[in-house]
Amino acid sequence: MATTRIREGAHNLTDEQVSKFRDSYRQMQAITDNRGFGALAGLHGTPGNWCWHHEGNPEHNPGVRMQLFLPWHRAYLYTFEMSMRDRVTDVTLPWWDWTLRPPRQDGIPKIFSDRTVNGQANPLFSFHINLPNGPTPHDTRRRPGSTNRLPTQSKLDAIIGSTDWADFNFQLEDVHDDIHGWVGGDMGFVSTSAFDPIFWSHHCMIDRIWWLWQARNGNGNIPDNLLDVVLAPFNFTVRDVLNVNDLGYDYAANQTIIAIGG
Numbered sequence: 001m002a003t004t005r006i007r008e009g010a011h012n013l014t015d016e017q018v019s020k021f022r023d024s025y026r027q028m029q030a031i032t033d034n035r036g037f038g039a040l041a042g043l044h045g046t047p048g049n050w051c052w053h054h055e056g057n058p059e060h061n062p063g064v065r066m067q068l069f070l071p072w073h074r075a076y077l078y079t080f081e082m083s084m085r086d087r088v089t090d091v092t093l094p095w096w097d098w099t100l101r102p103p104r105q106d107g108i109p110k111i112f113s114d115r116t117v118n119g120q121a122n123p124l125f126s127f128h129i130n131l132p133n134g135p136t137p138h139d140t141r142r143r144p145g146s147t148n149r150l151p152t153q154s155k156l157d158a159i160i161g162s163t164d165w166a167d168f169n170f171q172l173e174d175v176h177d178d179i180h181g182w183v184g185g186d187m188g189f190v191s192t193s194a195f196d197p198i199f200w201s202h203h204c205m206i207d208r209i210w211w212l213w214q215a216r217n218g219n220g221n222i223p224d225n226l227l228d229v230v231l232a233p234f235n236f237t238v239r240d241v242l243n244v245n246d247l248g249y250d251y252a253a254n255q256t257i258i259a260i261g262g
């Protein structure tokens with residue numbers, strides 16, 4: 001088996017890791033076919049509308065209620081990370097830990113908020129949306145709120161402390177929504193959020209929190225009838241994505257912020 005790739009915190013990357021991360025986005029953003037940033041981002045909202053939020057996917061599954069928020073986004077990040085690695089060997093998707101406060105981090109991490117890097121546009125700051133049937137072409141924008149309105153570590157601890165999978169999922173999805181609103185601009189809309197380069201690291205944090213929860217609770221009481229549901233348009237079932245190691249990745253344990261109980 002190939003070695004496990006390790007996802008790190010965005011606040012904890014070496015300069016070399018930052019430049020690889022940036023380079024992978026720069027290259028993906030220049031690709032206009034299915035492997036490119038625009039096409040992948042367009043699967044989430046406009047024009048693909050495949051994502052699952054709040055038990056629903058109105059475009060492709062009208063009237064169906066299923067809690068696929070966490071597994072669907074895990075399959076989505078996997079697909080995106082594979083595309084990053086097609087461009088830059090050994091790069092992994094880092095998470096944005098929005099619970100960190102100054103001086104460790106002040107809201108949006110600097111690697112995403114710098115407009116330019118070495119005189120070039122920063123591919124982690126904004127993306128120029130321009131794809132067939134996509135949203136009106138524009139550069140993605142943010143309007144972040146004040147740092148003290150971001151969720152705290154203790155709030156996160158309480159969510160991870162819930163032992164019921166459905167309850168955990170609901171609470172985590174609410175916090176996830178709050179972050180979309182806090183970043184504002186394109187991140188505030190399902191239709192455009194995935195075009196903001198920070199979307200992927202926000203969802204990486206959500207995926208990591210699920211992973212932390214799984215370390216305590218196993219797979220929990222996920223309803224059996226969900227396990228064989230295919231996470232379209234990805235070729236994975238819910239069962240396929242329950243164990244991150246099956247997908248070839250893991251989260252850096254030195255950044256585990258929740259003590260894992262015995």
Ligand SMILES: [Cu+2]
Pocket residue numbers: 176180193203
């Ligand atoms: Cu989201």
